[in-house]
Amino acid sequence: MSTKRIEKIVGKAIPMPRDDIDTDRITPARFLKSITFEGIEKALFCDERENTPDHPVDNPAHKGANMMFVGKNFGSGSSREHAPQALKRFGIEVLVGVSFAEIFAGNCFAIGVPLGVASADDVNELIRQAQEEPETRFNVDIRNSTVSFGDRVIPIEIQETRKAAFLAGTWDMLTNLRSNLPQVEEVAQHLPYVTNFENDAQ
Amino acid sequence: MSKNTLYDKVWDSHTVARLDSGQDQIFIGLHLIHEVTTPQAFGMLKEIGAGVAFPGRTMGTVDHIIPTLSQIRPYEDEQAEKMMAALEQNVNEFGVRFLHLDSGKQGIVHVIGPELGLSQPGMTIACGDSHTSTHGAMGSLGFGIGTTEVGHVLATQTLALNRLKVKRIEVTGALGPGVTPKDVTLRVIHDLGIKGGLGFAYEYGGDVFDAMSMEGRMTVCNMSIEGGARIGYVNPDQTTFDYLEGREFSPEGEAWERGLAYWRDIASGDDAEYDDVYEIAGESIEPMVTWGINPGHSVGISQPLPEVNSFSGEDRNTAEHGYEFMALNPGESILGTKVDVAFLGSCTNSRISDLREGAQLINGNKVHPGVRMLVVPGSQQVKQQAEEEGLHEIFTEAGAEWREAGCSMCLGMNPDKLVGAERSISTSNRNFIGRQGSPRGRTHLGSPAVVVSSAIAGCIADPREMGEQA
Ligand code: SF4
Numbered sequence: 001m002s003t004k005r006i007e008k009i010v011g012k013a014i015p016m017p018r019d020d021i022d023t024d025r026i027t028p029a030r031f032l033k034s035i036t037f038e039g040i041e042k043a044l045f046c047d048e049r050e051n052t053p054d055h056p057v058d059n060p061a062h063k064g065a066n067m068m069f070v071g072k073n074f075g076s077g078s079s080r081e082h083a084p085q086a087l088k089r090f091g092i093e094v095l096v097g098v099s100f101a102e103i104f105a106g107n108c109f110a111i112g113v114p115l116g117v118a119s120a121d122d123v124n125e126l127i128r129q130a131q132e133e134p135e136t137r138f139n140v141d142i143r144n145s146t147v148s149f150g151d152r153v154i155p156i157e158i159q160e161t162r163k164a165a166f167l168a169g170t171w172d173m174l175t176n177l178r179s180n181l182p183q184v185e186e187v188a189q190h191l192p193y194v195t196n197f198e199n200d201a202q
Numbered sequence: 203m204s205k206n207t208l209y210d211k212v213w214d215s216h217t218v219a220r221l222d223s224g225q226d227q228i229f230i231g232l233h234l235i236h237e238v239t240t241p242q243a244f245g246m247l248k249e250i251g252a253g254v255a256f257p258g259r260t261m262g263t264v265d266h267i268i269p270t271l272s273q274i275r276p277y278e279d280e281q282a283e284k285m286m287a288a289l290e291q292n293v294n295e296f297g298v299r300f301l302h303l304d305s306g307k308q309g310i311v312h313v314i315g316p317e318l319g320l321s322q323p324g325m326t327i328a329c330g331d332s333h334t335s336t337h338g339a340m341g342s343l344g345f346g347i348g349t350t351e352v353g354h355v356l357a358t359q360t361l362a363l364n365r366l367k368v369k370r371i372e373v374t375g376a377l378g379p380g381v382t383p384k385d386v387t388l389r390v391i392h393d394l395g396i397k398g399g400l401g402f403a404y405e406y407g408g409d410v411f412d413a414m415s416m417e418g419r420m421t422v423c424n425m426s427i428e429g430g431a432r433i434g435y436v437n438p439d440q441t442t443f444d445y446l447e448g449r450e451f452s453p454e455g456e457a458w459e460r461g462l463a464y465w466r467d468i469a470s471g472d473d474a475e476y477d478d479v480y481e482i483a484g485e486s487i488e489p490m491v492t493w494g495i496n497p498g499h500s501v502g503i504s505q506p507l508p509e510v511n512s513f514s515g516e517d518r519n520t521a522e523h524g525y526e527f528m529a530l531n532p533g534e535s536i537l538g539t540k541v542d543v544a545f546l547g548s549c550t551n552s553r554i555s556d557l558r559e560g561a562q563l564i565n566g567n568k569v570h571p572g573v574r575m576l577v578v579p580g581s582q583q584v585k586q587q588a589e590e591e592g593l594h595e596i597f598t599e600a601g602a603e604w605r606e607a608g609c610s611m612c613l614g615m616n617p618d619k620l621v622g623a624e625r626s627i628s629t630s631n632r633n634f635i636g637r638q639g640s641p642r643g644r645t646h647l648g649s650p651a652v653v654v655s656s657a658i659a660g661c662i663a664d665p666r667e668m669g670e671q672a
Contacts, residue, residue, distance in 0.1 A: 018523075019516040020396075020496060024634045028641075029613045033267060033281040035241035035288045047641040072516050073397055076496075077634055078613075079332035081239070081348035098516075102400055102432060103332060103346060110350035120516070161224035170222060173350075174250070177358040180219045180227055181255070184360055187218050187229045192464050193322055194231070194259070197457035 005169035006114060009094045009140045011066035014056050015130040021070065022077030023104065027086045029078075040082050041089035057090075061134035069126045070097035075104025084108045094140050096147055096156055098123050109162050112171050114142055116156030126154065142166050204368035205475040208324075208437055209403045211468055212343050216326050218360055225362040230345075231325035233260040233355045234311045235298070237267055237289045238615070239330025243353035244292040254296045256359040261320060262293050262300040265310040269617050270578050270605035273303050282616070296356075309581020309607045312336035312549035316420060317583055319449025322461070323438035324468035328355050333549050333631065335426040338435030339419035341442055341465065343403070346427060366433060367477035369402045373410035375484035380666035382559070383418035384551060384629065384649035386410065388490035388500045389482060390422075391429040396498040399431025402477070405470065406436050410484040416445040417555040424550045425631050428497040437469040491536050491662060492633045492647040494524025499633070503652065503664050507532050527635060528644050536662050539646070543626035544575040544602075544657035545638075546650055548612035551629035552580030554587050556650045561593040563654040563668060569601035570660030576618060577602050578610040602657070614639025627656040 031043035049055040056062060068087065074097045075083060084107045087095070095108070096116040108115055118126070129136055129149060140147045140156075142163060147154050158166075165171040188194050204210055218227040233256075240262075247253065254260060267282040277283045293300040301307045307314060312333050315321035323341030327334060330352040337344035351361055371390055391398075404426050411419065419436045426434025436442075443462060446452045453461040488502035499521065501507055509532045513521045525531060530539070546552070546560050557579060569575045577597045579585035585607050588594055594604045611618040612630040619639025620626055626638060626645050633645040648656070651665035658668070 018519070020520045022496075022634050024632075024636050028636055029615050029639070032238050032615055033279075033285055035285055036245065037242055047636055051641065076396065077332075077632065079239075079330070079346045079348050081242075081350060084348075099397075102430070103348065107348040107350065110348065161222075165223050168222075173221075173223070173362045174246075174354055174357060176221055176223075177227060177354055177360050177362060178252075180360070181358060183218045184227075184229060184255070184358060187216065188256070188359070191215065191229070191231065192460060193325060196451070197453040197460040197464070 006112060006166040007142050009067060010137060012062060012064060012134065012136065013067045013069050013126070013130040013138050014062045014065045015127040016056055016068055016070045017127050019071040020073045020076060023075055023080050023083040024077055026075065026083040027080060032080060032082055037082065037085045037089065040086045043082070044086040044090050059134070066091050066093045067138060067140060068092050068095045069123060069130055070095055071123065072098040072120070074100050076101040079103045079107070081107045084111055084113055088113055096123065096126060096140065109171060110173065112166070114158060114162070114166055116140060116145070116147060116158055118147070118154055118156045122154045204477050206471040207368050207405060207474045207476065208341060208435060208468055208470045209343065209366070209368045209405065209433070212324055212326060213365060221362055223362060225364050227360050228326060228363050230328045230355050230359050230361060231259060232315070232320055232327045233359070234315055234327065234329040235260060235262045235352065236311050236331065237264050237285045239349045239352050240292065241285065241288045242349045243356055244296065246353040247296070247356055252357045254298055254356050257297045259359060260298045260356070262289065262298055263308050263311055263314060264289065264303070266609045266613070266615050268608045270608045270610045271617065273606050279617070306582050306586070309583065310549045310552065310609055312424065313552060313580030313584065316340055316416065317449070317581060319446055319452035322446065323442060323465040328361060332427045333424050335432065335434045336420050336424040336549060338423040338426065338433060339416060341435060341438030341469065343433055343435065346432060366403045367401055368405055369399070369478040369480060370405045370407060370476040372408040372479060372481045373406070373484050374408050374481060375410065376413070377410055377484050377487060380489055380651055381487050382649040382651060383414060383421040385487055385490045387422040387425040388492070388497065388647065389487045391425065391498050392490065392500045393482065394429055394480065396428060396496050397430045399426065399429040402431050403433035403435070404431045405476070406434060411436055412439070415555055416441060417553040420553065421550055425497065428631055438465045489649060489652050489665060491652060493528060493530055493536055494521060495527055495633060495635050496520070497631065497633060497647060499524050500647070501536055503536060507534050507536060509533065537664060539662045540625065541573060541627045541646070541656055541661060542624040543620060544569070544573055544653050545611045545626055545628040545630065546653050547576065547578030547580065547610050548630035549580060550631045551650050552578060552584065554584050556629065557584065557588045557593050560650045560654045561596040563651060563665065564600045564602070564658065565596050567600055567658045569657045572660050573657050575602035575657045576605060576611055578605040579607050581607045611638055613637055627653050627662060629653050
């Protein structure tokens with residue numbers, strides 16, 4: 001599996017202003033039954049969308065958007081990776097928000113979706129801009145940790161180690177982990193429970 | 203930075219390498235897999251032509267999708283049948299041990315791990331499910347992971363992880379009558395918030411935990427993640443060792459002695475240092491019930507519901523949304539809120555002690571005619587044990603449904619679901635919108651005692667007052 005460098009994302013944005021949007025809302029549990037991620041983008045916010053005629057995801061003005069602006073604690077709850085997968089397959093390449101749940105953030109990193117954290121005021125400005133002028137082209141610059149539109153440049157925080165991995169194209173962790181397999185064996189040998197304490201380890 | 207805690211010791215002894223990402227590569231002692239988060243991960247192995255690195259340290263079962271009315275195949279739900287078939291095919295192809303439905307040992311992963319003696323102190327345990335923190339009750343570190351990470355563990359038996367800080371949660375004194383471990387964990391989440399644990403592992407300790415059963419510790423560790431902490435654990439002690447002795451995968455004879463030595467050694471030292479400590483007096487904990495749409499939205503059962511302006515900033519919006527969605531108002535009492543469904547089950551509260559507690563309370567009473575009550579054991583072994591003790595008869599005589607082992611109404615992935623705007627009182631761990639299978643369904647979380655007392659009363663009721671009503 002080769003991975004790609006992620007340096008810059010340019011495009012329109014979908015504004016999702018609410019806080020505490022959990023993964024049950026992003027992809028309702030009944031969609032977890034599929035055995036591939038294929039088509040999971042159809043599940044994206046589907047219950048809310050059904051009950052909300054003008055849901056931002058369905059708003060034709062945001063069609064073709066490749067980023068999403070979100071509130072606080074986005075992606076809380078269940079660890080399901082279907083949520084970031086649905087976002088990615090829907091076409092979302094980066095999210096900017098006030099904060100993200102930890103497991104969700106890890107899952108996004110694992111599939112190469114950067115998350116940017118900005119102050120509540122700045123995120124509100126981004127959300128307003130995307131709501132009021134949905135055609136705005138936003139520019140997320142991973143290297144410089146900014147999101148900009150027009151003359152406005154907003155600083156975002158991207159976890160340092162993840163940022164480095166996106167820029168270097170080494171975010172696919174599996175390749176890194178596999179290169180240490182000999183050391184894995186060694187650590188296992190020193191853990192007495194690996195043999196169910198049958199041998200004196202150490 | 204924390205020092206000489208169980209967390210630090212286990213982390214250090216399981217570190218394989220420091221990665222360029224700044225993360226540590228951590229060896230995983232036990233990988234539990236189930237039908238939901240694995241098919242894509244096995245697909246990934248096939249894509250790169252890799253095998254399972256340590257099949258002997260991997261164990262599979264089914265829990266999320268199986269119907270609990272009857273486990274007979276093929277399932278009516280085609281998609282569920284497909285997932286089952288995919289898992290069976292994968293465990294065969296990759297040589298992974300599997301506790302299938304005919305084994306008598308199938309159940310919710312977080313129930314069977316400890317029950318079979320698979321989860322042991324000083325281990326790192328991973329599973330593609332956020333409630334893997336449950337296994338921390340054994341004195342292990344349980345990591346809830348996503349599908350890509352499941353692939354990592356299958357292919358390398360390791361994970362790339364960030365080291366967490368350690369917060370000691372000390373519950374002093376003793377719990378009052380009718381107050382259970384579920385109330386302790388809801389209280390911790392209430393006090394520290396659903397984000398309070400972000401970046402932390404919680405070490406639970408103090409008199410209340412010293413005196414708590416293993417099942418109770420599992421209930422508390424299970425919900426650590428609802429407070430934002432990916433890891434929650436209790437140091438292993440005599441209670442742990444007594445629980446482990448004689449279980450199927452526990453060591454025996456001389457190996458048992460060596461195990462004991464390792465387990466005693468792995469507990470936090472007397473000189474352990476923590477990044478933070480939070481203290482709660484056990485006496486101050488009441489039976490807790492949630493009123494809103496996340497597990498932090500809870501209240502002591504006799505207290506008025508909190509005012510919206512007691513929440514700051516964005517939390518206020520969520521609280522308002524919670525009140526609106528749940529059709530409740532600040533200042534009111536939660537007692538007397540009518541319920542349609544009572545659910546006793548899930549990896550939080552479906553162990554034999556939970557069922558015993560529920561059965562004792564319901565014995566001689568009847569489930570209110572307006573309430574549908576489901577009692578769902580966490581594993582086939584729990585079910586069998588309960589039936590040997592006659593608990594199933596107590597429940598069915600009271601008018602509750604007695605089911606097969608599984609996740610059931612904890613989440614809407616199997617036929618057990620709320621319908622429309624039904625309101626439930628549930629021993630599960632999440633009251634998120636839509637969690638129990640209906641987008642409009644309303645969930646209140648509580649202990650087995652609260653669920654039973656409410657099932658009998660037809661509305662949310664204080665288990666401490668049951669004696670007086672009867
Ligand atoms: S009982 Fe609920 S929380 Fe536990 S593993 Fe099953 S679905 Fe997840």
